[in-house]
Amino acid sequence: MRDIRLLTEPFIPGSLIGPFSNANPGLGGICTFVGEVRGEGGVEALELTHYEPLTQPGMHQLADAAFARFHLMGLLMVHRIGTLYPGEPIVCVSAAAKHRRAAIEAVDFCMDHLKSAAWFWKREKRSGRWHWIEPRTEDHADLARWE
């Protein structure tokens, strides 16, 4: 069971995870990661832009890679676009599997790729001014673990 979405409005992760879990009967474990906008450093807002012709196809390719690499029953990947405020979820990845490590590793894998290999650009507003956020060196190192 695969559920991939780009959302333009705030979402409640729990409202996605319950149905996702129910859609994978017989699962042994389900691992979920939710990333939220942090307000520290005076962040007032975050803006996520993307390139539509590539974004969803890229997320489906990422899901294909996760299903090929891990023994998964289901995978949910939801990413926000648009303007977000501190405390709002940006991303939610959930993987259901017979065994726990497949679920945990699939989430780790998908998050590393969404962070620095999917077609999103992020900028944050501090003191009323927008600043683009470059991927961090650690993010590239995290991604390289899977090569």
Add this chain to the structure above:
Amino acid sequence: MRDIRLLTEPFIPGSLIGPFSNANPGLGGICTFVGEVRGEGGVEALELTHYEPLTQPGMHQLADAAFARFHLMGLLMVHRIGTLYPGEPIVCVSAAAKHRRAAIEAVDFCMDHLKSAAWFWKREKRSGRWHWIEPRTEDHADLARWE
């Protein structure tokens, strides 16, 4: 924020995760693993026993180790004991952190330890007869990764 519980009755993970998330304002990411009883192979029920003088102290030591090892804001560890039926959650671990990999790795770490280094014993009922479940070789290998 640390929340460690042994539960004797069925629980709904979502009802724990919402309050846990709210109890860690400013988090950047939250990773949650839920393990459920699988009904495959004709499993009718699972029984989890423990040794009370060691179980909760052991879970607190595990939480101490996770806080010492990863940059965490909060950690939730909930484990069922008693008789469980297919589809019921056995275990729920959730970690909140500023950065995603600390949250994901802390969940992986705690699950490996709960699986084969906490004071639980598990047996399953098939065709009306109880069978003890030995830890799997992979579980020991998973645990050894953290040494």
Add this chain to the structure above:
Amino acid sequence: MTVRILFLGPLGDLAGTPEIEAQTPLDWAGLLALVSDALTDELQSERINVACAGKVLANKTDLLARDGDEVALLPPVSGG
């Protein structure tokens, strides 16, 4: 005076009972003398840990249980 000896998990099936009582003081040799040969072999294997008065012993042969102590015989665990 007595100690309780608990057989946890599958050890209870091997012992045929979840617990027994024994006279104090009780050391490791004294404990092994109370159980069947099959169980003695099992308890001596590295797989088995022993707790006394709520503490897991680093070396189970150092067991020395006193009045009111609880001794727990702990087979390989399997949680989550």
Add this chain to the structure above:
Amino acid sequence: MTVRILFLGPLGDLAGTPEIEAQTPLDWAGLLALVSDALTDELQSERINVACAGKVLANKTDLLARDGDEVALLPPVSGG
């Protein structure tokens, strides 16, 4: 006939506009001739990917955009 050229993310700030139009056919040299020197340097760096008609080019210097194609200039990404 024309193609749209999109400047994604921070490239839009550098270009001073999110998109421009250009005449077809358009190759990589033709595209670079349309933008400032600073932007030319940036576009030539390894950090920048180029998509044409919905496909990321393995080698951006192979660009050949035809009528109605959309060319997207893609700086380093940052999601999640």
